[in-house]
Amino acid sequence: MAQVSPLPGAGPGDARHHPAAGEGSDPAQPIHRLVYRSTSAILGTEEQVAAEVAAIVAAARRNNLATGLTGVLVYSGESFTQVLEGPLAALEATYDRISADLRHRQFDLLQFTRAPARSFGNWELAYLTQDALDAFWQDGAMPGGDPTDAANRVLERLTEILRPQPAATG
Amino acid sequence: MLQRIYLCLAEQHDPWLVALAALICAVGTSTTFVLLRVAQLDQRRRRGWAALTALATGIGAWATHFVAMLAFAPGVAAGYEVGLTLASLALVVLVCGIAFQLGLQGGHARQLLAGALVGLGITAMHYTGMAAYQLAGNLLWDRPLLGLSVTLGILLPMLAVWIGLQHPRRLARTAAAGLLLLGICALHFLGMAAAIILPSAEIAPPAAPATPGWLGAAIGAVTGLLLLLGLAASALARREHRQERQAEDRLRSLADATVEGLLLCAEDRIIVSNRSLQELLGREDAWFAGQTLEALLPPGGVLPPGLAAEGRAETEFLAASGEAIPVELVTRPLATQARPHRVVAVRDLRDRRRAEARIRFLAHHDPLTELPNRTGFAEELGRALAVHGRTGQPFALLALDLDRFKMVNDALGHAVGDALLVKVAARLRAAVRATDLVGRLGGDEFALLQFAPGQPEAATAMAERCIELLSRPFVVQGQVLNIGVSIGIALCPADGVDPATLSRNADLALYRAKSEGRGTHRFFEAEMDTRMQRRRMLEVELRTAVAMRQFHLLYQPLLALDSDAVIGFEALIRWSHPERGLISPAEFIPLAEETGLIVQIGEWVLREACREAASWQQPAIIAVNLSPVQVRSPGIVEAVRSACAAAGLDPRRLELEITESVLLTDTDETFRTLQALKALGARISMDDFGTGYSSLSYLRRFPFDKIKIDRSFVTDLAEDAESAAIVGAVIGLGKSLGMVTTVEGVETAGQLAHVRARGCDQVQGYLIGRPMPAEQVQRLMDDKEAA
Structure with missing residues (x-):
C-alpha cells in the first residue's frame, strides 16, 4: 500500500497536519486549486538533489502554513506533480513563484480553478516520493491527454492515497 | 593701612549719614545702567539718553560724595567753596557724557575706554570736591592710600561700564551697578582715609564758607532729582x-509655530531653538543652548562655507x-541685537530628496514593472x-515582443x-x-542585455529560457492566460x-x-x-509616386446577366514606375x-x-476598393462625400468594395462607418467573399448590397464539385438576403454558362473585359450611346 514518506533529510518534517487556525482557513473564503506537472531540472549528485528538494519542501510548507495553502507534492526523481489549494490571492502569488522557477522544465499547468472545498485540508504539504509512486502510477494513472482529465486523475489518486486511515485517526 | 581705613570710617564718620550716602550711590548707579540700556536700545535718541545717563x-x-563729607567730622572747622563745589558736579557730568557717547558706539576698546573715562570723571569730581573743602588746618595725603583710591576709582567703573554695555541682561546690569557703587565708595572712603588733617591756628577758617546747612539743602535738591531720575529709569526698565518679555514670547510662539527648524545663534553659539527643530533632531531645547553649529553635524562633518553671516547651504x-x-x-x-546674532533656518530636505530620487527613478524606469524604461x-x-569599447567585452541585445x-x-x-505585464517582468x-x-521599452x-562570453550559445540559452518561462500559463485574478514571446537577437560587436x-x-x-x-x-x-x-x-519611392502622381486607374467592366449589358466598371490602381515600369498592386498596397x-x-x-x-455618357456603376486602413481612418466618410460632390457624381452610382478583414477589428466602429457611407447613398460590397473567415454573422450584422x-472558386468550377456547390450556395444565400451576387x-x-445557370446577377472577368484605360471606357460608353 502507498505510504506517505517522511521528509528526506531531517528536520521537523512530520508536522504536516495543517492547523485549522489562520486566515487561510476561513470556511467562508472561496477555495481555488491548481494542479501542475513538470520535469525536474535540478542538477547534481543524488544527495545534492535530495537536499535541494528537501529545502523546497520545507520552504513550501513554511509558506503554505503562513498563507493558508494546503496540498500535495509528488516527486519521482524526474518529475514533480503538485496540487495546491487555498484562497485565490495566496494561491496566485505562490503560482507566480513556482511558474518563474527554472528548476522546472516542461512545466504543464493542468488545472487552475475554483474548487468546492479543499481536498487536502489536513496537509500543509503532503510529500510523496518514489516509495509511494509505484502505487501512484500503477494501472496506467500516468497523467496524459486532456489536462482536465489528467488533473482529475491525479486528484483522485492522491486523495485516495492520503485518505486518513482509521488506525491513524483518533 | 587697614587700621587707618577702619579708624577713618568708624571714628570720623557718622554711620547714618554714611549709610545714606551708600543708598544715594546705589540709586545713582542702578539708574545709570537702566538708562544706559535704554540708550542702547533706543538708537534714534541715543545722544539724549546718554546725556541723561551722564x-x-x-x-x-556727587551727592554720594557730599553726603559722605557731611558724615565726616574732622574735628576742625570746615566749609566748602561754592564755585569749585559746583564745578566738580559739572566736571563729572561732562566727562561721563563724553564717555557714554563713546561707549555706546560699541566695541570692547571703546567700552573699556568709556568706563575708564567715567572712573576718571568721578575721581576728578572727588578730588575737585576735596579742593573745595576748606578747613582750619593742613591737609596732607597718605600717598599709597591715595594711589589705591585713584586706581580703584578708575578701574572699578571701567569694569562696570564695560560689563553693563556688553551684557544687557538684568543680572549683569545689577552686577555692573554694584561694581560702580563699589568703585565710588572705594574712591571716596579710601580717599578720606588717605587724608591727614593737621589742625593749625595759623590758617584762618574760611572767610565765607558754604555751611553744611547750605550744602545739605543743595544735596537734598539734587538727591531728589536723582530719585526722580531713578524712579523714571526703573519705570522705563x-x-x-x-516689552522684551512680550516680544520674546511672541517671537518664541512664532518660532515654535514655524514648520521650519530655527536656531538663534550669537556668534558661533546656539542660544535657542524652536520646536520644529527639536522634533526634527529629537532633542530638547536645553541640549541646543551653548552648542556650536558644528555639534549638529554628523561626526567628521564640516559646515559648508559661505554660511558665515548670510547665505544658504546644504x-x-x-x-x-x-x-x-539632509537639511538646507x-x-x-x-x-536688532547689539552683538552679532544670526537666525539659521533649517529646512528638512528628506521629502524633497525622496521626491527627487523618485523623479530620477521615474525618468529612467517604467512605474508599472519598475524595470528601466x-x-x-x-x-x-x-x-x-x-x-x-574599453575592454572588448561582448554582449547580446535581445528585443522581445x-x-x-x-x-x-x-x-x-x-x-x-497591466497585472500580466508585472508578472511577465517578474519571470524575465x-x-x-x-x-x-x-x-521595458513600452x-x-x-x-x-546579456553580458556573457560564448556567444551566440549564451544568448540562445537565454532566449530559450525566456521563451520557456513566458510560454507557461499566467494566472491573473484567477484567469489562466496564455501568451508567449518572440525574440530577436543582435550581438555586439558582430x-x-x-x-x-x-x-x-x-x-x-x-520582425523575422x-x-x-x-x-x-x-x-x-x-x-x-x-531586405x-x-x-x-x-x-521612399511610394512617397515619391504619391507626390509625382505616378498612379493611374484602369477600369474593368461588370456585366449584368439579366440584360447582358455592361452596367459598370471597377476602378483598379496601377503604378507606373519611371524606371521599373508597372508595379503590381500586390507589391505596393501592403506597404x-x-x-x-x-x-x-x-x-x-x-x-x-x-x-x-x-464624365461618362451613361450613369454606369463605378466600383472603388477601400482598404481596411482607409475604412478605419477618421476622414473616410467625408472623403467619399467630397469626392462625389467635387466630381458631381450621384453617390448612388458609387459602389465601395471592402474585404472581410475590414470587419475583423473594431467591428462596432467599422459598422458605424459603413452605415454612414451607406447613408450617403453609396452601396457597400463584400469583396473576395469566401477567402477569409466568411463569417455569416457579418452578413447578418450589416446589410451589404452585394x-x-x-x-478562386470560379477557376475550378468545372472540375471541382465542391467549388460549384459553394458558388451555388452563396448565390442562393445572396438571393435570400436580398443582396446582389457577382462572380469574379x-x-x-x-464558367459563364455555369454561374448564369445558378442565377448569379453579375459577372466580371477577362471573358467580359480586361481592365482598360479611361479612354477606352469613354469610347465604349459613347458607342453604347450611339447604339
Missing part, C-alpha cells in the same frame, strides 16, 4: 523688560536617533557599448493587461542572471557597435521571429538588412497600408474614379 551718574556720585544634521538628515540652512543676520535602457546600452498580449489586453481590459527577471539587464516590448545599429538589427531579427511563427527567436542576419533596405527604398500612405492614395483613387465616372464571390474571374464561356 547726569544721573554725575549727580549720584520695567516697561522695557515687559548639509546634514545628525538626529538623536543617529539618522543623518538659510542664515540671516539679526539687526526606454530612456533608462538606452542609457544602459550606451554604458555597455562604452565598456565594450509578447505574442497575443494585445488580444488579452483588448479582451480583458487594461487592469488585467527570473530568466536572466544578476549581471544581465531587463528593460507596451508589450521588452529588451535584455552586429553593430553603436546603439542605433544594434537596436535596429535586433528589431529586424525580432514574429513573421516566422512567433514563440521563437532569431539572430540578426545581414540578409534581413538588405529591409529594399522595403525602405520602396517606401502602403503599413505606412498609412494608403489613406492618401485611396483618396486620390476615389476622386479620380468619381471624376472619370461623372457579395462578390472570390475568383470568369474567363471561359463554360
Whole structure:
C-alpha cells in the first residue's frame, strides 16, 4: 500500500497536519486549486538533489502554513506533480513563484480553478516520493491527454492515497 | 593701612549719614545702567539718553560724595567753596557724557575706554570736591592710600561700564551697578582715609564758607532729582523688560509655530531653538543652548562655507536617533541685537530628496514593472557599448515582443493587461542572471542585455529560457492566460557597435521571429538588412509616386446577366514606375497600408474614379476598393462625400468594395462607418467573399448590397464539385438576403454558362473585359450611346 514518506533529510518534517487556525482557513473564503506537472531540472549528485528538494519542501510548507495553502507534492526523481489549494490571492502569488522557477522544465499547468472545498485540508504539504509512486502510477494513472482529465486523475489518486486511515485517526 | 581705613570710617564718620550716602550711590548707579540700556536700545535718541545717563551718574556720585563729607567730622572747622563745589558736579557730568557717547558706539576698546573715562570723571569730581573743602588746618595725603583710591576709582567703573554695555541682561546690569557703587565708595572712603588733617591756628577758617546747612539743602535738591531720575529709569526698565518679555514670547510662539527648524545663534553659539527643530533632531531645547553649529553635524562633518553671516547651504544634521538628515540652512543676520546674532533656518530636505530620487527613478524606469524604461535602457546600452569599447567585452541585445498580449489586453481590459505585464517582468527577471539587464521599452516590448562570453550559445540559452518561462500559463485574478514571446537577437560587436545599429538589427531579427511563427527567436542576419533596405527604398519611392502622381486607374467592366449589358466598371490602381515600369498592386498596397500612405492614395483613387465616372455618357456603376486602413481612418466618410460632390457624381452610382478583414477589428466602429457611407447613398460590397473567415454573422450584422464571390472558386468550377456547390450556395444565400451576387474571374464561356445557370446577377472577368484605360471606357460608353 502507498505510504506517505517522511521528509528526506531531517528536520521537523512530520508536522504536516495543517492547523485549522489562520486566515487561510476561513470556511467562508472561496477555495481555488491548481494542479501542475513538470520535469525536474535540478542538477547534481543524488544527495545534492535530495537536499535541494528537501529545502523546497520545507520552504513550501513554511509558506503554505503562513498563507493558508494546503496540498500535495509528488516527486519521482524526474518529475514533480503538485496540487495546491487555498484562497485565490495566496494561491496566485505562490503560482507566480513556482511558474518563474527554472528548476522546472516542461512545466504543464493542468488545472487552475475554483474548487468546492479543499481536498487536502489536513496537509500543509503532503510529500510523496518514489516509495509511494509505484502505487501512484500503477494501472496506467500516468497523467496524459486532456489536462482536465489528467488533473482529475491525479486528484483522485492522491486523495485516495492520503485518505486518513482509521488506525491513524483518533 | 587697614587700621587707618577702619579708624577713618568708624571714628570720623557718622554711620547714618554714611549709610545714606551708600543708598544715594546705589540709586545713582542702578539708574545709570537702566538708562544706559535704554540708550542702547533706543538708537534714534541715543545722544539724549546718554546725556541723561551722564547726569544721573554725575549727580549720584556727587551727592554720594557730599553726603559722605557731611558724615565726616574732622574735628576742625570746615566749609566748602561754592564755585569749585559746583564745578566738580559739572566736571563729572561732562566727562561721563563724553564717555557714554563713546561707549555706546560699541566695541570692547571703546567700552573699556568709556568706563575708564567715567572712573576718571568721578575721581576728578572727588578730588575737585576735596579742593573745595576748606578747613582750619593742613591737609596732607597718605600717598599709597591715595594711589589705591585713584586706581580703584578708575578701574572699578571701567569694569562696570564695560560689563553693563556688553551684557544687557538684568543680572549683569545689577552686577555692573554694584561694581560702580563699589568703585565710588572705594574712591571716596579710601580717599578720606588717605587724608591727614593737621589742625593749625595759623590758617584762618574760611572767610565765607558754604555751611553744611547750605550744602545739605543743595544735596537734598539734587538727591531728589536723582530719585526722580531713578524712579523714571526703573519705570522705563520695567516697561522695557515687559516689552522684551512680550516680544520674546511672541517671537518664541512664532518660532515654535514655524514648520521650519530655527536656531538663534550669537556668534558661533546656539542660544535657542524652536520646536520644529527639536522634533526634527529629537532633542530638547536645553541640549541646543551653548552648542556650536558644528555639534549638529554628523561626526567628521564640516559646515559648508559661505554660511558665515548670510547665505544658504546644504548639509546634514545628525538626529538623536543617529539618522543623518539632509537639511538646507538659510542664515540671516539679526539687526536688532547689539552683538552679532544670526537666525539659521533649517529646512528638512528628506521629502524633497525622496521626491527627487523618485523623479530620477521615474525618468529612467517604467512605474508599472519598475524595470528601466526606454530612456533608462538606452542609457544602459550606451554604458555597455562604452565598456565594450574599453575592454572588448561582448554582449547580446535581445528585443522581445509578447505574442497575443494585445488580444488579452483588448479582451480583458487594461487592469488585467497591466497585472500580466508585472508578472511577465517578474519571470524575465527570473530568466536572466544578476549581471544581465531587463528593460521595458513600452507596451508589450521588452529588451535584455546579456553580458556573457560564448556567444551566440549564451544568448540562445537565454532566449530559450525566456521563451520557456513566458510560454507557461499566467494566472491573473484567477484567469489562466496564455501568451508567449518572440525574440530577436543582435550581438555586439558582430552586429553593430553603436546603439542605433544594434537596436535596429535586433528589431529586424525580432520582425523575422514574429513573421516566422512567433514563440521563437532569431539572430540578426545581414540578409534581413538588405531586405529591409529594399522595403525602405520602396517606401521612399511610394512617397515619391504619391507626390509625382505616378498612379493611374484602369477600369474593368461588370456585366449584368439579366440584360447582358455592361452596367459598370471597377476602378483598379496601377503604378507606373519611371524606371521599373508597372508595379503590381500586390507589391505596393501592403506597404502602403503599413505606412498609412494608403489613406492618401485611396483618396486620390476615389476622386479620380468619381471624376472619370461623372464624365461618362451613361450613369454606369463605378466600383472603388477601400482598404481596411482607409475604412478605419477618421476622414473616410467625408472623403467619399467630397469626392462625389467635387466630381458631381450621384453617390448612388458609387459602389465601395471592402474585404472581410475590414470587419475583423473594431467591428462596432467599422459598422458605424459603413452605415454612414451607406447613408450617403453609396452601396457597400463584400469583396473576395469566401477567402477569409466568411463569417455569416457579418452578413447578418450589416446589410451589404452585394457579395462578390472570390475568383478562386470560379477557376475550378468545372472540375471541382465542391467549388460549384459553394458558388451555388452563396448565390442562393445572396438571393435570400436580398443582396446582389457577382462572380469574379470568369474567363471561359463554360464558367459563364455555369454561374448564369445558378442565377448569379453579375459577372466580371477577362471573358467580359480586361481592365482598360479611361479612354477606352469613354469610347465604349459613347458607342453604347450611339447604339
